Amino acid sequence: MSDATRVVPPTRPAPSSVRRRTTRPVPLALLGALAVGLVAPFYLDAFWLQVGVFAFAAMVAALGLNILVGEAGQLSLAHSFFIAVGAYSYTLMASPSQAETGGDLVGWRLPPIVAVGLAVVAAGVAGLLFSPIAARLRGIYLGVASLGLVFLGQHVLVNAETITGGFNGRDVPPLTVFGFSFDDVPGETLHVLGVPFTRVEKLWYVGLVAVVLAWVFYRNLRSSRAGRAMHAIRDGEVAASVMGVHVTRFKGSAFLVSSMLAGLGGVLLALAFRHIVPETFGVLLAIEYLAMIVIGGVGSPGGTLAGALFVSSLPVVLERYSDALPFVSETPTDGGVTAGIAARFCYGTAIVVLLLVEPGGLAALGRRARRRLARAADERAIQPTPSPAAAALGDNVAAATPRP
């Protein structure tokens, strides 16, 4: 730990040419998705918009988890805890004070946009507080220790009644930015191009902005010095420390940024729910987030978005179409299974099958499909096919991409 053991401080990475090489161009598919996302509120009905808002919240938080698991290689089952910290911090800070409501619930009455910022910071601080423990533990020990955090969080959420509303939860104040309310304002509904913008349309754009920010942040982090340090830790802690990576510090920063994104996701989730209860933020949610990044592809931001969309919207979509689907019913009594249970079956099975078939998740499936399409296009153009050696090399490069 003494300074004498520290050799030359690592030089800053060479100018942007290096950086440009490590950052791959934004996939067209994602740009397309963004364009669709921008116009969607003009065409979709409230149900799908609501699904979308929940999916955006999940995407932000899942990107955070993927930084931790995919980039830094730290297994965490505590993500639902950090999401809860974000959700409840926002609610606490933005709620009207006790004197105004006359109730028992404490509120700080901060401007909501400030509350959002502080909630993200609060979640980050929670992550930092956990990092001394995280720094000492590895692999599965860390996974189970972080599980403890979820149970501790549940306990606090149920017992700190004046802050969290206890078992029954509390209402989430709507978001307002500089006087513009992201909520239904009776009597003065905003119309954009003839489409009435209610709460859910407004929140859709908030969520979209948050996802874009989180995604850009993820990609920049990945190709930054910190991101490469995290990769080194993931691929071998001892090797990383020998190379001069401050393992404890970068593990700590991985927890910090991961839980900050979880906090932001938590705020969005709270806004989407309007009323939050402790039960939401249990072990099941932590497992769902793990499912999102595994299904999407560990270490792939694009895959994470797909995985988050899949896992978060599955139960609601199954419920919506329960009459059309066999085996799915609205009530548990008439033979079928409820949508929630069917959804859990689906993503549980999806994890198992994906890991059997393609451990890289949807992202790797996508890469495979793209390669096949490219090959088909090559053959159609009757170009000289790449020599077997080159093709094999290409496959090897793909196989050698680090996979935790």
Add this chain to the structure above:
Amino acid sequence: MEKFLQLLLSGVALGAVYALIALGFVIVFKATQVVNFALAGLLMVGTYWVARFRTVDGYPFLVAVVLGVAVAVAVALLVERVFVRPVVRRSVVAVAIMTIGVDVVLQTEITRRLGIDIVPVGDPWQSATVERFGITVPQTRVAALAVALVVLGGFFAWSKFSDWGIAVRASAENPQTAELMGVRLGRVSATVWLIAAVLAVLAGVFLSAFPAPGVSPTTSAAALRAFPAAILGGLDSTGGALVGGLLIGVAETLTLGYQDQLSFLGEGFSSVMPYVVMVGVLLVRPTGLFGATEATRV
């Protein structure tokens, strides 16, 4: 003082039950490097079928237990053969996450079957108690302690003296060498999954017996508390699983028993206590009490 002894005895009995689950967790990890998160699911499957065979079909208790264990073992072997073995050579982390997927499916199925019902396991002890030397303990706790001690003793003897036990320990020590010596690693893997399932179901029966009302989705939360037990003892130490289980059991029971004095911690802190104890131990010893410190090669 009497209250303390009473709680201590209850805690040791509960701890012995946790130790059963933790032991299953540890031997699977030790022999195959697989972290088996599906154990809680297997426990739920087996315990549910025990309760069903007993309460719905009316079989005698022992028969129901044997049948329930058989169901869980069948599921465990299936999971091991079909899902775990093809992936385990590729990545043990992937297998760990896969077992979470398996666990989700198993637990969901049991939750679906249970609905809002609580199925009693119909054990012969019911809510009867034993009174000796001024302390009162439920008979189920005494039975749990006795069964756990017998099973644990049997397991340690088995692993020490039988050929199968030696094969398991050999492949835990060094899989390549063991394979060269003629140990079939596939069979070892199946064996440890089988043992883990048996231990888990036995534990599950006692977790659902008095004072718990029966098998319900909350049983799996109790089963989950065996993970901290395995972790704090050291994931690769069978003795550690025993000590970890006892520690967790005693800590939980004492916290529950002295709830009134501990009211500043809030209601229901006893279910958090195992994790607090675990984190405390891990802060001092990052690989558990008896876990081997990893030697790393760069």
